[in-house]
Amino acid sequence: MQQIIIIGSGPAGFTAAIYAARAELSPVLFASQVEPGGELMNTTEVENFPGFPEGIQGPELMMQMQQQAERFGTQVVYDDVASVELQGDIKRVTASDGTVHEASTVIFATGSAYRKLGLPEEDRFSGHGLSWCATCDGFFFKEKTIAVVGGGDSAMEEATFLTRFASKVYVIHRRDSLRASKIMQQRAFDNEKIEFIWDSEVAAIHGESEVTGITLRSTADGTERDLALEGLFVAIGNDPRVHLVHGQLELTSEGTIAVEGRSSRTSLPGVFAAGDVVDPTYRQAITAAASGTTAALDAEHYLAARPTTVSADTEVTAPAAV
Incomplete structure (x- = not known):
């Protein structure tokens, strides 16, 4: 006992x-x-x-x-x-x-x-350019090009926070509109460092020891293209x-x-x-x-x-x- x-x-x-x-x-x-x-x-x-x-x-x-x-x-x-x-x-x-x-x-x-993306590369790149916490890891991405996956308040907050460090922040969302509150959306839209990639999902993560890029797949027609990155943040909950x-x-x-x-x-x-x-x-x-x-x-x-x-x-x- x-x-x-x-x-x-x-x-x-x-x-x-x-x-x-x-x-x-x-x-x-x-x-x-x-x-x-x-x-x-x-x-x-x-x-x-x-x-x-x-x-x-x-x-x-x-x-x-x-x-x-x-x-x-x-x-x-x-x-x-x-x-x-x-x-x-x-x-x-x-x-x-x-x-x-x-x-x-x-x-x-x-x-x-x-919540993870469900990709086989996630575990390998965790802590090596792939993160789930902007507050924890944003400092390590000074003057780098990075992306945030998600469309809710958390994703908008993470993306906005990361612009303090990164030179460019892409926001990748599966749909053509966000789930985030209007005020959080507007803050992200107004930030010149943030660019939105709509109707897209991450199909693969590339790199040897660190993240160097991703493959984007269109949720509209299934076409794929590569995007060079130095960091990827997942903010899907x-x-x-x-x-x-x-x-x-x-x-x-x-x-x-x-x-x-x-x-x-x-x-x-x-x-x-x-x-x-x-x-x-x-x-x-x-x-x-x-x-x-x-x-x-x-x-x-x-x-x-x-x-x-x-x-x-x-x-x-x-x-x-x-």
């Missing part, structure tokens, strides 16, 4: 683990056996995370977070979670190998997944990883886990959520880490306020109030 189980191994999960472990709550953290470390494992240089003036590689940052969490007593389990039972005082987390883990509290830090909690936790209209105000408290007592799985707006490593702090403190206070006996045959020791 654990006091805290954390599901997710990104900045939110490991920050929650650091705080929970320092409070001597002996957290168990589930890191995926396929993709441990979250989205930062696919990021090369991270220059906007405080404390690293020279920048740091994404995988190295996640390794250091994990080492810090383990230093204080976090147990990391390299397995995927198959299902959860969140009702009642005792929460049950079933791993993919069938092992059932019980805990008084659960923190969901499962993040979100960027993202999906919060909430498959484990469907039918158990309340979700927002954006599909994220609903929490109370600025807290991490979900619709069920003893269940908390942090990071991109609750954040449809910012989705940054630092905001996820801050959210993980909130979740750990909320869980700690929840445990401190509980009676020591949760059922007739199961006893847990509540930590001292902080």
